Amino acid sequence: MLSRMTNFRRNIFAREKTDRDLDDELRAYSDLLAQEKIREGMNPQEARRAAKIHLGGVEQVKEEVRQARTGSWLDSVFQDFRYAARTLRKNPGFSAIAILTLALGIGANTAIFTLTYAVILKSLPVPNPHQLVRYTFRSGTQDLGLSGPLYDALRKHEQATQDLLAWSGSNLAVERDGAVTNVDGALISGNAFRVLKLQPFIGRAFTDADDQPAGGPEGYQALLRYAYWKDHFQSRTSILGRSLIINGQPVTIVGVLPQGFEGVMAGERADIVLPLSFEEVLNAPHPLRHHPGSFWLTVIGRLNPGATLRNAQSNLITTQNSVRDEADPSHRFLGGFFAAFQLGVESGRSGRSSLKIIYSRPLIVLEILVGMVLLLCCANTALLVLARVSNRLREFAVRSALGASGPRLFRQVLSEVALLAFCGLLAGIALGWIAAASLVSMLAAIGQPPPLDAAPQAAVLGFTAAISLLSAFVAGAWPALRASRVAPLLGLKQNAVGSASHALGRLIVPSQVAVNVVLLAAASLLGQSFFHLLHEDSGFHSENAVMAEVDLTPDKTSETVATRDAQQIVDALATSPGVDSAAIMSSPPLKGWWSSSHYYSLDHKGAVHTDMQIWPEAVTPDYFSAIGTPIREGRAFNRADAIAAQVCILSVSAAHNFFPGEEVLGRFVYTGGSDVSLDGKYPASSQDTCQVIGVAADARFESLRESPERAIYRLLPQNQVGSDFFLVVRSSNIPVASAAMREAVRKTVPGAPEPTIFTFDQLVAAHLHQERMLTALSACFAAAALLLTALGLYGLLSRNVVTRRKEIGLRLALGARPRDALVLVLRQGLRLVVIGSGFGFVAAVATTKLLGTLLVGLQPNKPLLLIAAVALLFIVAITASCIPAWRAARVDPMEALRYE
């Protein structure tokens, strides 16, 4: 084996020396033979000739020896590539177009695959990630996560897993050097590291002892993310044992997370990790940990050895009732939720990723579209290479006559394409990464860092290399086959050759057109849905509205102080110049938030109408004028209401639901438990009853894609504003209003973090990001496809005009008008496009159906748009045919006939 390696090295790297050696050896052989003959009595001259004849072709013998050597195949492959590089260098125009075409296809695929990999395929960096399962509480694509009691009960009853961890992303206010900064953090159960099988980079991980009320005997402990430790603490190990003040609470740093581990929530980095029990500090004085109806936990388990996801699923089916009963014995909190949502378990390999939930399907759609683009690129390259092969048929014929074997010619054309693909690969990787990085930054929420790592990944590189290899083969195989089958004689007959390449073109161009129609149809469908959603009536008056998320963290400990401050901020804003009205709201629209509450009503016939999923919006009096939702009946809140507090406003659909066909104003709706009397006049507890004073237009709080939520608006109770809240301001001058908001916060609570300011339009843009991205990308793909198809058609027709020059010349000489020649070529081009469009139309119908199943809220395609798209394709096709057609019309009959 070793000697073989040495031989291999010698054969490859010391080629010249071995070749010279072989030369010497053969000459010596020939000399010895001649001498032998001389000794037998031949005269010297004749002897030397006889010896040469006996030896045969020296070059042939040398070639055979070379082939017998180890690595000879590699040698000839090198030779092929050297030759290919030389021919490609000699045709820079052809090479550039072919490389760019391939780079386009490869780059687009790299970009989309980078996203697909990061969003869908990447696993958590923990041992055996495939053993992880995640518990969900779902309705459709909406996953609430689990509440504390549900987690505890599930952990007790669940048998398919070794243990379950709980994780919750959380915003932490960290005090350092006298300043308070907001840091992305996470709260995790004490067993999390055991379940994930992770070891800290330095220090120690949490144990169950750390996850106790007040954080255990030594107070709360914290771990830092590796990169955060490196950036903020210069990777000092002395950090261990040091104390941080987080939300006013001293916390001891005990360790650093392993490098590369950023948390179990994809796209959300946890810089500081605290035990789950720290939640009692964050949400004091009303912690959520033991509230059955507060869903804030991501629960991940590790399957028992040998257990599968299916085991976990069937286990859950048998245990879910006891889990629910144990988590909420009264059924007061979870009853309604269990009617609408279902406990489930799915693969937890990638942790929990909101991006994965939102973008999985759009990415599949994009992968399909971008795959089609690659196909088009390959087809175009194939056409280009084929045209070149046809041009060089004489060369191939000569080489074949000189003894080049078919496989060798095949390999040579393939190496040319492979070299093109390799250059395309390099350009494509560069292109793909730039595109992927900009796509990822588009995915980022307002004011947030990109949620994904778009950095080069081995898996992505492998994928890109694989598709390049595949494209080289797809684009090169047919032309290579043509080259290898060239008969020496055929090479001299140019006409036969031209028609052969045309036959393939007749197949490729219509396929390109068909793929193009599909891409155009998809782009028009996606674009149409996007514009539909963009102009969907949200129920808010989006112009001139600006919002802010305010966090008065330092005062977190006292809610009454926070409420007073919040009130002061709103009051200050209301009188600021440039601000028309200002209000506080509990949950901003279209932020991806979800909240629901339980209310019921009594109609005149005595029937009870319950609503388990009504959107509760708590606001200050000027909310409606600030956010611009119109009041349809009755009136909006006023300042006097704020004191009485027990009034509410319903949305139109909520009013219909509670009081079908009856008047609404002055009626009562109830919430809370069954202990409330239902006579509609004498509510048992004023807290749980409110009187309807107005009906507001329907508004889409959660999503523009779905029908509006039923909503109930109540005034924010005086003592429950909290230190985190949202402001909404109406102003004709957004910059002035934004400055006013900052100013009001700074003046009222010096030292509070800057509020995050966003306009309604930004919210809509972020909310519809998925549609925007799909529309933009599919439009780009369709445009690229149009260009490729036009190039393909142009190339084919141009070649055809060249090969049929003589025939056209003859026609013209026999009396055909130039216009006839023009029509001849145009008709040929159009026929290909018509055939392709026919197939494309059928494929487009199937594809749009497929898209409809993959994407929610997709509007059915209007046939008009598809027809417009095909018309566009025809215009482009005719334009592409015009230049060759014009050339055909200008053929000079005499010159054409004299040719050859």
Added chain:
Amino acid sequence: MTPDQTNLLQGTLDMMILKALALDQMHGLGISRRIEQITKGTFQVKPGSLFPALHRMEEEGWLVSSWGESENNRRAKYYRLTKAGRRQLESETQRWGRISLAIARALEAS
């Protein structure tokens, strides 16, 4: 080519070369003459098959080559058996013995 000269069977050329080199080192022409001699002219080895075989066998490690002076003061490349080459010759000889015996029996039987 005279009618009674037989083309070498595939695989037997290696064995012939090994056999020819069993006694002493030799150059290319010498090997070819030696094979003619030991097969009484039945096999003639042409340079087109001899040299590729020599180079391949050298890579296998059965032969080593060195430049030397021929019997009449000409430079020539000499080939010599290695230990591995000798082992190969033995196993080839045994294998050939088995095959020829089997073929002879098969032909007698019919």
